[in-house]
Amino acid sequence: MTFKFKDVYINETSTITGPYESEGPLGKYFDLCHSDLYFGEKNWEQAEVKLIDEAINTLTRKSKVEINSVDAFIGGDLLNQIAASNYAMMKVNKSFIGIYAACSNSTLGLILGGSLIDGGFLNKVITFTSSHNTAAEKQYRYPVEYGGPKRKTTTFTSTGGVAALLSNETGKIKLESGTLGTVIDSGVTDVFNMGAVMAKAAADTIYKHLQDTGRDISYYDLILTGDLGVYGKEILKEYMYSEYNIKLKNYNDTGVMLYDIENQPVYAGASGPACASLVTYGYVFDKMKKGKYKKVLLAATGALMSPTMVNHKLTIPAISHAVSLEVIL
Amino acid sequence: MTFKFKDVYINETSTITGPYESEGPLGKYFDLCHSDLYFGEKNWEQAEVKLIDEAINTLTRKSKVEINSVDAFIGGDLLNQIAASNYAMMKVNKSFIGIYAACSNSTLGLILGGSLIDGGFLNKVITFTSSHNTAAEKQYRYPVEYGGPKRKTTTFTSTGGVAALLSNETGKIKLESGTLGTVIDSGVTDVFNMGAVMAKAAADTIYKHLQDTGRDISYYDLILTGDLGVYGKEILKEYMYSEYNIKLKNYNDTGVMLYDIENQPVYAGASGPACASLVTYGYVFDKMKKGKYKKVLLAATGALMSPTMVNHKLTIPAISHAVSLEVIL
Numbered sequence: 001m002t003f004k005f006k007d008v009y010i011n012e013t014s015t016i017t018g019p020y021e022s023e024g025p026l027g028k029y030f031d032l033c034h035s036d037l038y039f040g041e042k043n044w045e046q047a048e049v050k051l052i053d054e055a056i057n058t059l060t061r062k063s064k065v066e067i068n069s070v071d072a073f074i075g076g077d078l079l080n081q082i083a084a085s086n087y088a089m090m091k092v093n094k095s096f097i098g099i100y101a102a103c104s105n106s107t108l109g110l111i112l113g114g115s116l117i118d119g120g121f122l123n124k125v126i127t128f129t130s131s132h133n134t135a136a137e138k139q140y141r142y143p144v145e146y147g148g149p150k151r152k153t154t155t156f157t158s159t160g161g162v163a164a165l166l167s168n169e170t171g172k173i174k175l176e177s178g179t180l181g182t183v184i185d186s187g188v189t190d191v192f193n194m195g196a197v198m199a200k201a202a203a204d205t206i207y208k209h210l211q212d213t214g215r216d217i218s219y220y221d222l223i224l225t226g227d228l229g230v231y232g233k234e235i236l237k238e239y240m241y242s243e244y245n246i247k248l249k250n251y252n253d254t255g256v257m258l259y260d261i262e263n264q265p266v267y268a269g270a271s272g273p274a275c276a277s278l279v280t281y282g283y284v285f286d287k288m289k290k291g292k293y294k295k296v297l298l299a300a301t302g303a304l305m306s307p308t309m310v311n312h313k314l315t316i317p318a319i320s321h322a323v324s325l326e327v328i329l
Numbered sequence: 330m331t332f333k334f335k336d337v338y339i340n341e342t343s344t345i346t347g348p349y350e351s352e353g354p355l356g357k358y359f360d361l362c363h364s365d366l367y368f369g370e371k372n373w374e375q376a377e378v379k380l381i382d383e384a385i386n387t388l389t390r391k392s393k394v395e396i397n398s399v400d401a402f403i404g405g406d407l408l409n410q411i412a413a414s415n416y417a418m419m420k421v422n423k424s425f426i427g428i429y430a431a432c433s434n435s436t437l438g439l440i441l442g443g444s445l446i447d448g449g450f451l452n453k454v455i456t457f458t459s460s461h462n463t464a465a466e467k468q469y470r471y472p473v474e475y476g477g478p479k480r481k482t483t484t485f486t487s488t489g490g491v492a493a494l495l496s497n498e499t500g501k502i503k504l505e506s507g508t509l510g511t512v513i514d515s516g517v518t519d520v521f522n523m524g525a526v527m528a529k530a531a532a533d534t535i536y537k538h539l540q541d542t543g544r545d546i547s548y549y550d551l552i553l554t555g556d557l558g559v560y561g562k563e564i565l566k567e568y569m570y571s572e573y574n575i576k577l578k579n580y581n582d583t584g585v586m587l588y589d590i591e592n593q594p595v596y597a598g599a600s601g602p603a604c605a606s607l608v609t610y611g612y613v614f615d616k617m618k619k620g621k622y623k624k625v626l627l628a629a630t631g632a633l634m635s636p637t638m639v640n641h642k643l644t645i646p647a648i649s650h651a652v653s654l655e656v657i658l
Contacts, residue, residue: 001401001424003450045637072330072509080409082429083635086512090646095330095509097437098429098633098648100411108426112441119448121332139637180401180424183415304427306412308374308468317419319427 002179002212008114009171010164010325012063013281016054018133018159020266021278024259029282031058037134037159044135045079051130051161051274052077052088059126059163070094070165074113075128076105078136078157078273085128102302103198103227104181105129106162106277107321111178113166114323128163131272140307141191153193155229155255156266160274162281172289176324179209183304183317191310194271195232195255198301201318202228203239205299207246209322217246220297222284225320226254226276228301229268230261254279254300276300280325288327296325331508331541337443338500339493339654341392342610345383347462347488349595350607353588358611360387366463366488373464374408380459380490380603381406381417388455388492396421399494401445403438404457405429407465407486407602414457431631432527432556433510434458435491435606436650440507442495443652457492460601469636470520482522484558484584485595489603491610501618505653508538512633512646520639523600524561524584527630530647531557532568534628536575538651546575549626551613554649555605556584557630558597583608583629605629609654617656625654 015030022033032054041047052075060067072095077084082098089096101108109127116122134144136157142148166175184201202225210217217223228236233253240246257279258270280298287293299322310316344359351362361383370376381404389396401424406413411427418425430437438456445451463473465486471477495504513530531554539546546552557565562582569575586608587599609627616622628651639645 001451043641045641076429079635080637081431081633081635083633083638086633086635086646086648087638087643089512090514093511096512096648097441097509100405100427100429102410112426115445115448115450119444119450121444121448122330180426182422183418183425185419304410304412304415306408306410306415308409309412309416312372312374314416317415319415319425 002177002209003111003115004177005114005118005175007168008117008166008175009169010173010175011167011169011171012059012165013285014055014058014062014163015278015282016051016161017278020264021158021160021258026258026279026283029286044132048084048130048132048135049087052084052128055128055161055163059165063165065165067092070124070126071122072097073126074099074109076100077130080139084130101319101321102304103271103273104300104302104319104321105273107298107300107323110175110323111180111321114175114178117166117168123167125166126163127166129273129277130161131157131274133157133159136272140305150267151192152267153231154267155194155227155269155271157272158258158270158275158278160278162274162277172328173285174326174328176326179205179212179322181205181319181321183319185315185317187315189315191305194303195229195268196235197303197316198318199228199232199235199239201320202236202299202301205320205322207244220295221250222293222296223248223251224254224298226300227271228253229255231268291329294327298323298325331506331538332440332444333506334443334447334504336497337446337495337504338498339502339504340496340498340500341388341494342614343384343387343391343492344607344611345380345490346607349593350487350489350587355587355608355612358615373461377413377459377461377464378416381413381457384457384490384492388494392494394494399423399453399455400451401426402455403428403442405434406459413459430648430650431633432600432602433629433631433648433650434602436627436629436652439504439652440509440650443504443507446495446497452496454495455492458602458606459490460486460603462486462488465601469634479596480521481596482560483596484523484556484598484600486601487587487599487604487607489607491603491606501657502614503655503657505655508534508541508651510534510648510650512648514644514646516644518644520634523632524558524597525564526632526645527647528557528561528564528568530649531565531628531630534649534651536573549624550579551622551625552577552580553627554582555629556600557582558584559590560597620658623656627652627654
């Protein structure tokens with residue numbers, strides 16, 4: 001299901017990161033980079049709340065938009081009960097729509113925000129998401145301190161808080177359309193191979209987006225997925241060709257772009273809800289504004305992994321929500 | 330933030346329950362009642378997935394609407410990663426919007442569905458939610474088998490799966506408007522007193538709804554909260570009067586209505602995302618169609634409780650999303 005938006009713009013964004021992200025190749029594109037993973041807080045979860053606090057504060061400062069003039073917030077994160085989002089929202093006395101689409105939170109938030117603005121219900125919306133490496137590892141697999149070895153296919157949950165201000169006031173980045181994803185079962189049970197879990201969901205959404213809009217893949221001068229990593233990226237390319245006869249060119253995965261995979265201890269690359277937005281809001285928007293990319297399709301990918309269901313030996317579902325972004329020069 | 334809807338109707342609903350709900354005073358109003366908590370599944374979580382499966386199947390059967398003609402599903406549940414919803418959606422190849430607002434999932438789903446229909450993005454939407462007593466107790470507090478004593482203020486998570494079909498085709502129940510809630514901190518840390526955690530959130534949303542619509546509380550001939558329970562209900566009434574000078578008449582709490590509190594082992598009454606919808610879709614809609622109630626305000630309440638954050642000694646946030654329902658006779 002693809003929504004075409006008439007007048008929705010991403011007027012401003014903010015990107016907060018931890019040390020691994022700032023030391024990666026895109027470090028200079030982020031607004032604020034922390035040198036440790038605590039940020040002065042007592043534990044990983046409170047540190048993740050702080051990522052969202054800072055993303056919202058940085059966004060309102062950069063955009064000169066006061067929180068009081070924002071109609072609603074839309075957000076979610078990886079913690080159980082989207083706790084980081086809820087605790088951040090406790091400090092912001094504003095209408096809140098909590099969402100859960102794992103690492104595709106960012107694009108689901110943009111689609112919902114765009115719909116509510118274009119539908120005439122809201123004027124100004126802030127969407128946000130976050131992830132924190134050690135908070136996520138502790139909850140989903142093992143505490144990092146445990147030091148268990150990992151396979152090469154493992155992705156590395158990025159640490160970041162990201163936010164975007166959406167409105168119908170003309171800005172440089174237009175939210176042109178959005179495609180809601182479908183929950184996909186790829187038959188994978190391996191919690192250390194999220195790229196394989198999610199690749200088919202990305203393919204399904206990209207294909208449906210092209211069908212719904214009547215576009216050829218060449219319409220976009222950049223296609224991004226997030227966060228398949230090195231191996232998932234290859235699976236997606238092969239699957240798109242074998243299943244849909246579509247050759248992915250001008251394509252990259254934000255999980256591959258965020259880190260220097262050769263030289264940082266990040267296995268197959270980045271993951272986490274922050275990943276797709278850090279790369280898009282930081283690096284890609286900068287290049288769009290400079291004319292390098294005009295039309296970008298961002299298909300963020302979420303592994304809907306539940307440790308409880310994994311313990312039941314069930315396969316891991318995945319979903320991908322995609323947005324089409326255009327620069328107005 | 331209140332959305333007024335032009336043409337959105339709840340065309341059909343479905344209500345699936347466990348044994349405690351069917352043995353309560355509203356038992357005869359539900360579509361399907363199970364006599365145990367397993368429903369033929371191996372564990373509580375798979376049983377909760379089945380509640381959603383059955384709610385969707387019952388809804389499509391009752392409404393004679395095929396799943397293929399539904400544009401999108403909106404849903405969430407209490408399990409970490411809204412796992413019950415995601416695993417149910419894995420069997421339904423349809424666009425899915427995952428939400429998390431704890432026990433106010435149902436009304437958040439209705440507001441989003443209504444907005445997407447009235448905004449012209451979707452024609453037919455199914456919203457759903459679920460809760461399962463023993464799955465929730467195990468995740469949030471202690472496994473029920475542990476047998477720990479509980480305080481009188483404890484609420485009892487209802488077991489149920491509920492779904493609603495929304496469209497712009499005129500039906501008997503009109504979704505007239507919806508008010509998005511704000512995350513509220515009441516300063517409560519007690520995981521056995523969710524009524525106290527949530528009462529202020531309900532008050533905040535009911536008050537904002539009246540302000541936004543310019544209505545007096547007497548506009549509604551039934552005001553419902555879900556799921557404050559016996560003690561939370563009294564806190565709400567006192568708070569509404571002391572804070573806003575509003576006397577709640579024609580008011581009840583769905584957590585108080587679902588069970589026979591005197592004679593069932595349910596402490597302060599029902600809770601869980603299913604609670605508000607079981608009572609509303611089952612009992613209240615029946616009475617609305619028979620002319621007993623014309624205008625109903627349903628403010629479902631969600632305690633955004635995270636066991637991790639509770640272990641950090643933090644207060645428990647809450648949210649309430651409200652919908653205004655009108656019967657067309």
